Amino acid sequence: MSECTLCSEDTGTVLWRDDFCRVAWVDESAYPGFCRVILNTHIREMTDLPPADRQRLMTVVFAVETAVREVCQPDKINLASLGNLVPHVHWHVIPRWEGDRCFPDAIWAAPRREGTTPRIEDIRLRLSTQLTQALPG
Ligand SMILES: [Zn+2]
DSSP states (O other): OOOOHHHHOOOSEEEEEOSSEEEEEOOOTTSTTOEEEEESSOOSOGGGSOHHHHHHHHHHHHHHHHHHHHHHOOSEEEEEOOOSSSOSOEEEEEEEOTTSTTTTSOTTSOOSSOOOOOOOTTHHHHHHHHHHHHSOO
């Protein structure tokens, strides 16, 4: 049986969690505020979840989007669910700036420039405070 990294480890600093999913902050200076919302159980696709659980997960994704917008003030948010390498439902919530290294391409594209993004003080604390206020648990 192959190992799934999202089942076996936290992959990032967990800012919030409940028995259903977790929010992990990706400490990535090129994209400050980048977070992942990760389902706690190994499910392959959103449509493998019952509708109520899809809604529950997206409620968390949108709470993270709101927190990242308020704390980081990006030019744009990218939401992505890929999972080609790790087929375990998770969402990327990625703040984008027009001057970041890949804009307007996806962050996984070849960089176009060195890139500049703001330095945000106390980012981890501010994101976790926002999430704790927005979400139960
Ligand atoms: Zn898994």
